[in-house]
Amino acid sequence: MKILVTGITGLIGSALGEHLKKKGHDVVGLVRNKSRADQSTCFHWDPLSEFLDPEALSQVDGIIHLAGENIAKGRWTQHRKDLLVRSRVESTRLLAGRIQSMDHPPKFMINASAVGIYGSCGDQVVDEKTPPAKDFLGQLGVAWEQALFDLDPKKTRTIALRFGLVLSTHGGALKAMLPSFKWGAGAVLGSGRQFVPWITLDDTLRAISHCMDRPDVKGPVNCVTPAPVQFQTFAKTLGRVLRRPVWMRIPPILVRTIFGEMGTATLLSSCRAHPKKLLDTGFEFHHPDLTEAFQDLLKH
Numbered sequence: 001m002k003i004l005v006t007g008i009t010g011l012i013g014s015a016l017g018e019h020l021k022k023k024g025h026d027v028v029g030l031v032r033n034k035s036r037a038d039q040s041t042c043f044h045w046d047p048l049s050e051f052l053d054p055e056a057l058s059q060v061d062g063i064i065h066l067a068g069e070n071i072a073k074g075r076w077t078q079h080r081k082d083l084l085v086r087s088r089v090e091s092t093r094l095l096a097g098r099i100q101s102m103d104h105p106p107k108f109m110i111n112a113s114a115v116g117i118y119g120s121c122g123d124q125v126v127d128e129k130t131p132p133a134k135d136f137l138g139q140l141g142v143a144w145e146q147a148l149f150d151l152d153p154k155k156t157r158t159i160a161l162r163f164g165l166v167l168s169t170h171g172g173a174l175k176a177m178l179p180s181f182k183w184g185a186g187a188v189l190g191s192g193r194q195f196v197p198w199i200t201l202d203d204t205l206r207a208i209s210h211c212m213d214r215p216d217v218k219g220p221v222n223c224v225t226p227a228p229v230q231f232q233t234f235a236k237t238l239g240r241v242l243r244r245p246v247w248m249r250i251p252p253i254l255v256r257t258i259f260g261e262m263g264t265a266t267l268l269s270s271c272r273a274h275p276k277k278l279l280d281t282g283f284e285f286h287h288p289d290l291t292e293a294f295q296d297l298l299k300h
Contacts, residue, residue, distance in 0.1 A: 007066030047091035117141030164197030192232030
């Protein structure tokens with residue numbers, strides 16, 4: 001199949017491109033940097049100005065839309081919030097609008113979403129049927145996914161992958177955490193009792209392929225392992241695998257002071273998300289256990 005991937009220069013997108021090519025697919029990307037567009041493997045787009053190279057969708061069988069501003073990059077000023085919404089919702093609307101005007105639309109569109117849509121749920125287990133939260137991330141998730149689900153399901157199958165924390169030593173939160181943990185300066189954030197929904201990058205790529213290949217997979221899909229852990233377990237497991245102590249604790253008030261609303265929503269929020277749809281459709285995780293996941297990721 002010919003697959004169009006947005007966010008192809010990011011952590012998940014770059015790895016996904018290689019993963020799909022190894023499986024025999026033809027992969028093309030969308031990039032905002034016009035100088036990187038070669039009109040063959042990469043095409044230019046600018047979602048905020050509603051520009052999309054018309055050749056990008058030519059003979060495309062499926063779209064995987066991963067692009068969007070980094071949620072955890074800096075405090076959430078009103079300007080930052082607006083950018084987070086626009087980069088997700090308007091880019092999805094742009095792609096969906098072009099799909100709706102095609103005589104032969106792609107068979108599927110997989111859109112990135114996030115488990116932040118559930119808000120902070122304490123120790124309650126949440127799955128794809130759990131209603132969204134009323135906070136900023138909850139409403140962002142609703143608008144983001146609705147832009148996708150506006151597509152005609154009879155023509156294009158739609159999947160909203162609700163990502164948890166994607167673990168990789170090449171980028172994301174784990175890469176940012178490693179230096180301090182390796183120096184024995186790793187810390188538990190807040191109470192440490194907040195649940196962290198996680199998944200390895202390898203299982204993320206396999207889950208995306210699973211959603212592509214299974215016509216019965218549609219709608220929201222939690223892209224997390226079935227074994228979320230509390231942050232104190234997450235931190236101490238990482239320390240144990242690195243053979244370093246984890247003795248510091250950063251109180252919630254300090255997290256809020258440093259990071260503001262973003263810190264409360266992303267670092268102190270508790271989400272015990274369960275991948276019901278993945279499991280119900282036969283997906284098997286390579287790394288369901290956190291200790292084994294860290295050992296595999298850190299052995300290289």
